[in-house]
Amino acid sequence: MKEVLPKFNSTFSIDCVVFGFDEGELKILLIERNEEPFKDWWALPGNIVEENESLDQSASRILNELTGLTNIYMEQYYTFGDVNRHPQGRVVSIAYYALLRLGGDKALKPLSTYAKQAHWINVKELPKLAFDHQQIFEKGLEKIKRRIKHQPIAFELLPEKFTLTQLQNVYEVILSKKLDKRNFRKKMLSFGVLKDLEEKQQGVSFRAATLYKFDRRKYAKLFGKEISF
Amino acid sequence: MKEVLPKFNSTFSIDCVVFGFDEGELKILLIERNEEPFKDWWALPGNIVEENESLDQSASRILNELTGLTNIYMEQYYTFGDVNRHPQGRVVSIAYYALLRLGGDKALKPLSTYAKQAHWINVKELPKLAFDHQQIFEKGLEKIKRRIKHQPIAFELLPEKFTLTQLQNVYEVILSKKLDKRNFRKKMLSFGVLKDLEEKQQGVSFRAATLYKFDRRKYAKLFGKEISF
DNA sequence: ATATAAGGTGTATTATTTACACTAAGTAAT
């Protein structure tokens, strides 16, 4: 361990693009920094990786500290390592995106010790971001655009029980385009991974829609087959 | 730079899965280690990132040291950071895959100062690998399997001028399945990104095939459109 | 000349994707 590592002062951090979906809007969690560098700037939540935690563990911890939630769906997607990306030294940052259900009952209030404030901000109205976080965000958004076509990640952004219209909204906002209602439903239902709960939405004005849930078992059975949502 | 970074002894490395294609076989470049840990084991080529180079630069350098080649197609695809993946300390490794043309005239002989030897080994006949390199390799292979369907990476494995049969071989060996000759040709040509060179193979026994090249300009014009090779 | 080995070609069938508009059902206001 001695002579080989490390060759110079360096460290690694995790940065998270935390996507949340609420009433038709795609948002991410941003913090307002309370420390130099980039004091008072908006930034992606992130932190230094600790000695005794893997990258995935670190990402979970950071997200838990920020939201109080555990078991959030996360995926590592790229590592940013330009020499001067951090003004205080060599910091290589491993980027994760996370997907979670906002809205409804639990009204997720982000809490943060290391930031002035944390807010959910619509991806279409982002402020300037610290460091290379704009780039990290853009690559993250690109990733989920690709991945939503082949993997069932849309469901992570919705409550357990959801309507087909809500599901369609997720696809529309992530792909930034309108989809045809009939074709969308036909295709989604044709995979056989949505379970009709024979239950209706509650507390909406106007006609209530049928609730569905994502059937992970049936989806697991399909595996191997390339699905194209 | 002082008080924040770093919190503990750590370093980052690059590991490369270097794919080469030669006479119908998909191979990767492995080195036999000359130093502890894992002395005498086969391993993916890799090295420590230097202070003044970005990750991409580091990956290029490592590959250049090994092959003498520059301008090789490379992509970062995943970062491995389990706490104990390296027995000598905390080493986070950023994995790249590279694709290059073997065979024919230049008969690429890998040279290596930091290894006993380096060889091109068929991906179906890999030995046990050092560290977590088996995992790194598998994820790399998975990546190119996915990517070859949407991006024109197959051409990186072929010489400038190639036949349709050679191209089909690349797809077959990466996807591990036979494809129909007529359907493959029809589809490939339908994208309009292959230029018929009106020239035949030289020096083959039996009938010579027409040579094509990949037309990057025409491909660039298609962009935005999702292609499915 | 002949045998050999790979090159090169077309069509019919099936599956998938797209385009498109109205009726049904529940709520809210009068």
Add this chain to the structure above:
DNA sequence: ATTACTTAGTGTAAATAATACACCTTATAT
């Protein structure tokens, strides 16, 4: 209870893409 309003929910025809499938051509080697 009637009406107006808003979203839920449904089917078919046309176009496009994917698949299955077999023979003749051409250059080389003997």
